[in-house]
Amino acid sequence: MGEFSDIAAIVLAGGFSKRMGRFKPLLPLGDLCVVERVIHLFRAAGVSAIYVVMGHRAEDLRSRLAGSGVAAGVTLVDNPRYAEGMFSSVQAGLAAVGADIDHIFIQPV
Numbered sequence: 001m002g003e004f005s006d007i008a009a010i011v012l013a014g015g016f017s018k019r020m021g022r023f024k025p026l027l028p029l030g031d032l033c034v035v036e037r038v039i040h041l042f043r044a045a046g047v048s049a050i051y052v053v054m055g056h057r058a059e060d061l062r063s064r065l066a067g068s069g070v071a072a073g074v075t076l077v078d079n080p081r082y083a084e085g086m087f088s089s090v091q092a093g094l095a096a097v098g099a100d101i102d103h104i105f106i107q108p109v
Helices: 034-044 058-066 086-097
Strands: 004-013 047-054 075-078 103-108
Touching: 004 034, 004 086, 034 047, 034 058, 034 103, 047 058, 047 086, 058 075, 075 086, 086 103
Parallel strands: 004 047, 004 103, 047 075
Antiparallel strands: none
16 A cells, blocks of 8 residues: 555544543554554555654653554654643644644544
8 A cells, every 4th residue: 555645643542541440542452562553554544644642651652663663654742731631742743843734633542
C-alpha cells in the first residue's frame, strides 16, 4: 500500500492510565508494546506522518521509542499540560501537525 502524504496520525500517549493501573502505552501487546503496535498499524495502512503526544512518564516513553525500529521517523510531541486531560494532548498534537495535512486520525493509545 502506498503512503498518504495528506494524512497524519496523532497518537495520544500522555495520560495517567489511572483506570488501567499500569502505564498503557508501554504494556506488552504481542512482540511490541501498545504504542509501538499502534505506530506499526498506522504505517501498515500507509500513514507516514505519525505524532506521539507524551506527558505522564514521557521519559520512559521517549526511551522506549528511541530504541525501537518501529518508531523511527515518528515525531514525539511533549504536552506540558497533560494533567489537564486528553483534550490538551489533542491540542498539542494538532499544533505539531500544522496546516499542511488535510486529514487526521486521533488515536488514544
